[in-house]
Amino acid sequence: MASIIGAPAKSSGVEGGSNVLRIGKIFRVVVLGVVGLYFIVPVISSARFSFTGSSKGISLSAYSKLFSDPQFWTTLFLSVKIGIGTVILSLVVIIPTTVWVHWKAPKIRRVMEALSLLPLVIPSVVITLGVITSFGSLPNIIMGTPVILALEYVVLALPYTYRTLDSAVQALDIKTLVEAGQSLGASLRKILWWVLLPNLRSGVLGVVVLAFAFCLGEFAVASLLSFTTFAVYLVQIGQTQASEAIAFSLIALVFTWIPLSIVTVVFSRRAGKRYRRGGGVLVASQSITELTELAE
Amino acid sequence: MAVPSLGENRESQSGFGGNGASEPQKGSAGMSVARFLRYGNWRRFMGVLPFVLYLGVFLLIPAITVVVDAFKGDSGNFTLSNFSVGFSGVYFESFKNSIQLSLFSALIATFVGLLVALAIVASPGRTLRAVVTAGSGVFANTGGVPLAFSFVATLGNFGLVAELLTKIGYNPYNHGFSLYSVLGLTIVYEYFLIPLMVLIMIPPIDALRKEWVDAASSLGASRIQFWRYIGGPLLAPPLLAGFLVLFTDAFAAYATAAALTSGTIPIVPIQIGSLISGNVLVGHAHLGNALGAGMIGVVIIAAIMYGLVQRRASRWLR
Missing domain, CATH: 1.10.3720.10 (MetI-like)
Known part of the structure; x- marks a missing residue:
């Protein structure tokens, strides 16, 4: 089945969750990657900050x-x-x-x-x-x-x-x-x-x-x-x-x-x-x- | 009625909730008050009385008091002076800032949330979808104080990202950026607004029916034509409705801004907060009430627009 959105459909994938929208893989990876980063970085930053404070070296003092x-x-x-x-x-x-x-x-x-x-x-x-x-x-x-x-x-x-x-x-x-x-x-x-x-x-x-x-x-x-x-x-x-x-x-x-x-x-x-x-x-x-x- | 449609349509949007099929439909619309009383139907509503009373006492009375007192002078007389002060000078600026902040953060989140929802629906894997949906449910809930501090660790003066940027020669704080500004707040608010938009947009994108796409493609439509004439018009109402939800959410937000800026940023909720905490303007004891009434006004406008948009949206997405 030829889909008009994005790349031509693989015949096997038609019945999956993506019934309508074919969107390029690159687009998906970039979008999810960048947004994912935005959500993960604050958690990583907090963890780092809480273990080191503003000084060097890891400590649990906080x-x-x-x-x-x-x-x-x-x-x-x-x-x-x-x-x-x-x-x-x-x-x-x-x-x-x-x-x-x-x-x-x-x-x-x-x-x-x-x-x-x-x-x-x-x-x-x-x-x-x-x-x-x-x-x-x-x-x-x-x-x-x-x-x-x-x-x-x-x-x-x-x-x-x-x-x-x-x-x-x-x-x-x-x-x-x-x-x-x-x-x-x-x-x-x-x-x-x-x-x-x-x-x-x-x-x-x-x-x-x-x-x-x-x-x-x-x-x-x-x-x-x-x-x-x-x-x-x-x-x-x-x-x-x-x-x-x-x-x-x-x-x-x-x-x-x-x-x-x-x-x-x-x-x-x-x-x-x-x-x-x-x-x-x-x-x-x-x-x-x-x-x-x-x-x- | 704008408010009822908030609940009604979110559910019909997601395509479940029984669609009211199980509810007895006899005489629903045309029932007159007389018949209502005669058949003793009112007894049926006695069971919800405690709930309604609770809501009345702890929600409606406070809200009505705020609005009523907004028209009172210090000696209890009727006056509009609270509003004339409340919509001028620094308070006018606060309204401007608040609306600007909510508009921009809601716009960005609408756009990004749409892209993520499209990417998720287009992805073949079910696991990815489940993870992102569950994650959105959790992250959308990450407002408030902890969020503010984790962004201090990220984009504050000594935050990880600020430090990394400084290392590559671009210290954002030397270029006019501050986390503790309206721009900073916009960035922080995305953390709970984007997931909210993802959750709002997945069902309508799911509901774009395959038949419509097939019909369009067999009639020879291009991808642009599909979005211009079919996909776009179908997704526009839920997108706009979602935008209004995000706007309201950002507009009412208090905790994140209060924690991040120690209550110094001039936006309306913060101003009301500082009036409550005792920084009362002499001669205008009810100024906070006027600001509160103004906020309720803005939210009600958004809610009415939401109701109108949703009525349109629910026509197709069943």
Whole structure:
């Protein structure tokens, strides 16, 4: 089959992923090579900087200084606590909602999804400003403690967490499962706990990872509300000790990349079984992707 | 409604999500309020009430407060003076910088992301594709503070690349370059914008149907004619929609810029941040609100355009 784009098609390659576009190999190698370099070089530079600092020779001093810094651990602990709170609250808010929507009100599924994307429309700096003015008079136990961060992070992470669970619930036949449970005499709570939740494992895992990664990386709201979380402390260090801050960043990057890659792979494998055209990978990574818009 | 289409069309773009086939369709459009109430359908929506309330309290109330307070003077009176200050002088410059930064970084990322997506779809190997897609998902998520510092290690005064360039006789810092400028930020923002664009563009390129290419080629179209009349018009809407997503993303970004420049670069989010942190202008306690309202305005314009473009895009790519 002669293709009009690029080099003539090899008869064997027609059925592959590249059904339409024939693009020269040189073009592909150059594009992917140059762009790949742009993504790898900062990682290499960080690694080098963190091991040598500005002096000659390899040393681990940046890392040992960092790990022996008590504030590193306090702020990490604080962020982990906020993360756990956010994860639990997110699950409590989202699971019943998505299950309900698919079970009772599938018509409003799209509306709900749109609502969950609203936080992308309002920049987090603006939300913070609004939080200060509208909740400023709330009791100190909420506004004066990181509780307010967890409460807001649930909203800010919603565009990723909601979609993840929504597509997990979508994959189940909720009506049948619930009715089967009911006809066996189980209460709704029992059905949710023993039937639906086990089936939603990977969706829940996705929410846990996405919400947690979001909480560890979030800077804007935490710093503007004057809480010294992990990311805020990183910036404080960066103002005086560059090599420690870069070591810190490298650790933070690697520790967000690992769980995110796991989730991406898990989701693409799951989705690959169910959907054609490899679209599954995309949706899973899309919802992960949108994290950026908030992690900012 | 611009916002709902954000979700709706991303999904239809990627060609799955059930296409709504499983949803009962009885009386969806023509249902009147009276019928709605009579049949007790409202009960069906009770289950989502907690969610909607949560969103209302922690998202809508703050957002509305910002906009409402933007029209308040220091004594609570109605005034437009916050806006007249907010859109003049240094704050006007900030809006200009922010829009310029978001436009350029989104443009570059759109172009590069398109090239990468084309290269990926054209590659025969499935492994490469899986790796790049997964990698894009992860890298697109690498915004924020760590990203800023890894670029300090790369292009900062003592960064690896800056050093290498100096060794071959071109110290970028002697030629007006600075990582801590709008140009520097543009380079850094590409790190999460390009992967985002790759993820956005792979499905529409995938969806260019083989039949169309075959039809074009059997009718004797040249490669240029194909792109001019078929491929181009088909890819233009998703490309434009993607551009708007990237624009919004870059426009709202705060952490990277704050960490990189210690909050000194004059862009709108940073200005709002410094107003929050206590650098309040006397007589304009609600200036930050006006800037915030301005940001919301810009984003809403982008979202409306996105909705319009997406409606067009989803016509073909099903």
